Every structure is written in structure tokens, then in C-alpha cells.
Amino acid sequence: MSFHHVLRAGLLTLALALSAPVMARDITHAMGTASVPDHPLRVVTLTNEATEDMVALGIVPVGAARSANSDPWYDYLQTDLADTVVVGEELAPDLEAIAVLQPDLILGNKRRHEKIYDQLAAIAPTVMADTIQGTWKQNMALYADAAGAADKGQALLDAYAARVASIRTGLGDHATDEISVIRFLAGQSYAYYPASFSGAILSDIGFARPVAQQAEGLAGLITKERIGELAADRILHFTYETGDGQADSEAQSWQAEALWQNLEAAKAGHVYAVSDAVWATAGGIMAANFALDDIEKIYDLPASR
Structure with a gap:
């Protein structure tokens, strides 16, 4: 060679x-x-x-x-x-x-x-x-x-924490509002707990949760007879729709119930449909920031990003 x-x-x-x-x-x-x-x-x-x-x-x-x-x-x-x-x-x-x-x-x-x-x-x-x-x-x-990329990852987490602090300050007296969370699927519905992704976001901000949503685990099956357990200052709901319309139908049937319509949050117009991907299934830092965007819109706060 x-x-x-x-x-x-x-x-x-x-x-x-x-x-x-x-x-x-x-x-x-x-x-x-x-x-x-x-x-x-x-x-x-x-x-x-x-x-x-x-x-x-x-x-x-x-x-x-x-x-x-x-x-x-x-x-x-x-x-x-x-x-x-x-x-x-x-x-x-x-x-x-x-x-x-x-x-x-x-x-x-x-x-x-x-x-x-x-x-x-x-x-x-x-x-x-x-x-x-x-x-x-x-x-x-x-x-x-x-x-x-540990340093960059920490910087992203620090930026999220700064947003949370800004939102908490902006909320003022609403910083300890009680927030209820429910997810609609085909033929069944779940209340979400603090250990869930949505629960962690709400806990970071400092929001309280209804007594029935302070349980262990991620979520618990809930039936229409227990709609009263959803009572809170604000209600967030999201729907896991797969394309056959059944989950959307479940959400609509719940909100048509007299028990739902008699909830103080429903009467005050404090019920909000949010993205299932963002609040339940995506699970990462991008979704976390989208969830904070939703809170800012719900409470009419200035955008922090």
C-alpha cells in the first residue's frame, strides 16, 4: 500500500x-x-x-x-x-x-x-x-x-419556575383558588389528582383542590351521581376523543346534567375546556408551558412568554 x-x-x-x-x-x-x-x-x-x-x-x-x-x-x-x-x-x-x-x-x-x-x-x-x-x-x-444537556435542561426548568412565580404573584387573592379537574373518555370519566401531570402544574402554582381530588394516584373514576364532588372555584375539563365522537358525547352529556349546571363554577361561567394533549397525555416541558399559557388566559393575566 x-x-x-x-x-x-x-x-x-x-x-x-x-x-x-x-x-x-x-x-x-x-x-x-x-x-x-x-x-x-x-x-x-x-x-x-x-x-x-x-x-x-x-x-x-x-x-x-x-x-x-x-x-x-x-x-x-x-x-x-x-x-x-x-x-x-x-x-x-x-x-x-x-x-x-x-x-x-x-x-x-x-x-x-x-x-x-x-x-x-x-x-x-x-x-x-x-x-x-x-x-x-x-x-x-x-x-x-x-x-x-444538563445545564440547558436546568435553564428550561428555571424558566418554568420563574413563570410559575410570576403567575402566582399576578393571581393575587386567586392564588389559592380551588381548581377541579375532570377528563372525559368514551363511556367513562376521571377526576384527576395532584400526582397527575395536570395536578402537578396546579400544585406548582399553589391552587387548592377539592377534597375528593386529594387522593393518592393519578386519577379516579367518577360517575354522574358524584358531580357534586367537582365543586370548586373553577373547573377544567379535557376530552380524550379518538374520532368516533363517544368521548365528546360523554362530555356533552355530563354538562347537560342538572347537577353540573347547578355547580357554582358552572353558574359563574368558570368552566373551561382545555386541551387533552396539553393537560393529560403530552407530559413534557412544552406541554407544561402551554398549561401555564391556559392559566394566564383563564385569569386574564399578561402573557409571561
């Missing part, structure tokens, strides 16, 4: 080495410890929470699980994820599609993906948060750290 060929081969090897992510950090997560690159180049996200956290950090996943009840992403993610490959659903990731993408980091959630962790970890270093919904800030910090 000539000197020039040797030199060219050496330069190519060096270029590849310099472009490849370096395995340099151990991240402790819900399933153990994973050795991850300093700055992963090809990230796959298996929850919408992780997907929008990465987008907020300026990291576009090469693959992501489909946003719930969407084709394939929530509207506010469509542009950023134009070149991102769908790798199945949150509850059913497509392992083959993930492997084809040759990721150097996979982000998932133990509650969703514990049973396939070993298979995922065999494809690429995999980091999992422990649970989902109300722990979104802890999860955001974990994902940002795994992606080599």
Missing part, C-alpha cells in the same frame, strides 16, 4: 473516531446504570414526554414513539419532527425500527417499557425514568443529563 493510501486510511479512521460519540458517562436511572456518550448524536425517544423534552433542548430525535391519538405527532411538534421516524406506540415500541436507526441513546420510562428494557439496552444505551405524569420535572432533568 502506498504512503498516500496509508495516509488517507489513517485520516478516515481519525475522522470517524472524532465524529463518533464518546462513551464517557454513567447515568443512574430507574433500571440501573447506563454508560452513555457525552453528546449523543442519534437519540430515540419512547414517550412523548421525552420527545418534547429533547425538542425543547434543541435535540431532534432520529426516532420517536407516536404521540398518543395523533398522526403521527401533536401539532406543536409536527415541524420539528418532520424528519423523525415513527418507532411504534408508547405502549408498543417497534424494536426492529429502533435497531435500524442505530441510535446511540434510547430514552424510555420504566412504567411503559420495563419488560423490554433488556432488548432496548442491547440495541443502545437506554435510560429510563421511573414513572410518568407528575414527575415530569425530575424526568426532564434525567433526560437532559443523559443527552449531555
Whole structure:
């Protein structure tokens, strides 16, 4: 082999080495410890929470699980994820599609993906948060750290906290209002508790919750006979509609009930329909900020972003 060929081969090897992510950090997560690159180049996200956290950090996943009840992403993610490959659903990731993408980091959630962790970890270093919904800030910090963007992640969380503080100040005497939350699905409805994503946002602001919505867990099934338990200063409701109209019908039938119409919040016009994606299913920092936008509009506060 000539000197020039040797030199060219050496330069190519060096270029590849310099472009490849370096395995340099151990991240402790819900399933153990994973050795991850300093700055992963090809990230796959298996929850919408992780997907929008990465987008907020300026990291576009090469693959992501489909946003719930969407084709394939929530509207506010469509542009950023134009070149991102769908790798199945949150509850059913497509392992083959993930492997084809040759990721150097996979982000998932133990509650969703514990049973396939070993298979995922065999494809690429995999980091999992422990649970989902109300722990979104802890999860955001974990994902940002795994992606080599801990400082930027903390800056985003600090900005969220500053918005919360601004809203709390702007609310004045309304800062301790009691807020009731209900979600309508096809044939059933749920009251949402403080441990849920929506509950965590409301708790951050300092809002109180009805006694019946101070239970453990994320949410509890509620029937029309218990509409009185929704009594509060304001009521937020969201609907998980899949396209057959049944969830919308459920929402309409509840609000047509005399018990609902007799609620003080209903009589005062303090009942608000908000996005199900934002308040229930998206789960990340982008959704959290959209939820704060809603609170500012509901209380006629100046926009803080």
C-alpha cells in the first residue's frame, strides 16, 4: 500500500473516531446504570414526554414513539419532527425500527417499557425514568443529563419556575383558588389528582383542590351521581376523543346534567375546556408551558412568554 493510501486510511479512521460519540458517562436511572456518550448524536425517544423534552433542548430525535391519538405527532411538534421516524406506540415500541436507526441513546420510562428494557439496552444505551405524569420535572432533568444537556435542561426548568412565580404573584387573592379537574373518555370519566401531570402544574402554582381530588394516584373514576364532588372555584375539563365522537358525547352529556349546571363554577361561567394533549397525555416541558399559557388566559393575566 502506498504512503498516500496509508495516509488517507489513517485520516478516515481519525475522522470517524472524532465524529463518533464518546462513551464517557454513567447515568443512574430507574433500571440501573447506563454508560452513555457525552453528546449523543442519534437519540430515540419512547414517550412523548421525552420527545418534547429533547425538542425543547434543541435535540431532534432520529426516532420517536407516536404521540398518543395523533398522526403521527401533536401539532406543536409536527415541524420539528418532520424528519423523525415513527418507532411504534408508547405502549408498543417497534424494536426492529429502533435497531435500524442505530441510535446511540434510547430514552424510555420504566412504567411503559420495563419488560423490554433488556432488548432496548442491547440495541443502545437506554435510560429510563421511573414513572410518568407528575414527575415530569425530575424526568426532564434525567433526560437532559443523559443527552449531555444538563445545564440547558436546568435553564428550561428555571424558566418554568420563574413563570410559575410570576403567575402566582399576578393571581393575587386567586392564588389559592380551588381548581377541579375532570377528563372525559368514551363511556367513562376521571377526576384527576395532584400526582397527575395536570395536578402537578396546579400544585406548582399553589391552587387548592377539592377534597375528593386529594387522593393518592393519578386519577379516579367518577360517575354522574358524584358531580357534586367537582365543586370548586373553577373547573377544567379535557376530552380524550379518538374520532368516533363517544368521548365528546360523554362530555356533552355530563354538562347537560342538572347537577353540573347547578355547580357554582358552572353558574359563574368558570368552566373551561382545555386541551387533552396539553393537560393529560403530552407530559413534557412544552406541554407544561402551554398549561401555564391556559392559566394566564383563564385569569386574564399578561402573557409571561
